[in-house]
Amino acid sequence: MGKRHESWVAEGIERFIKRLKKPYDVDFTFVPHATAGEQRSREDESAAIEKHLRAQDYVILLDERGKNFTSPLLASHLQQLFDTARHPVLIIGGAYGVNDRLRARANTVWSLSNLVFPHQLVRLMVVEQVYRAQEISAGRPYHHQ
Numbered sequence: 001m002g003k004r005h006e007s008w009v010a011e012g013i014e015r016f017i018k019r020l021k022k023p024y025d026v027d028f029t030f031v032p033h034a035t036a037g038e039q040r041s042r043e044d045e046s047a048a049i050e051k052h053l054r055a056q057d058y059v060i061l062l063d064e065r066g067k068n069f070t071s072p073l074l075a076s077h078l079q080q081l082f083d084t085a086r087h088p089v090l091i092i093g094g095a096y097g098v099n100d101r102l103r104a105r106a107n108t109v110w111s112l113s114n115l116v117f118p119h120q121l122v123r124l125m126v127v128e129q130v131y132r133a134q135e136i137s138a139g140r141p142y143h144h145q
Helices: 007-017 038-050 071-083 100-105 119-138
Strands: 057-068 087-092 108-111
Touching: 007 119, 038 100, 057 100, 071 087, 071 119, 087 119
Parallel strands: 057 087, 057 108
Antiparallel strands: none
């Protein structure tokens, strides 16, 4: 959900995207946020997100109430998806979150933190974590234990 990247966020995101190799490459799809109040916005935004999902997608929903992963555990989880030809789709919901239907559709609910972050920072943190997962899975020294 949300706006295109601010220039300072875009620069950071591009830094990591350039380093990503298949199957870890990342593509963003922006869904406009709704302004109809909390409940209506949640429903409208969730419906807009669902239109982009395919039945075979493995949905990972970002939510502060989700599961906390260590970086090595996330790397293992993503590698397992790639090894089984699953297509992971990471969803960052709107300001009011997602509806129960989309939450139920999620195969994994992932929390970056118990804190809530602006969407732009979440995008940057997620792409960095995907890059970190790539490097961990490849056995390269980017991540230190």
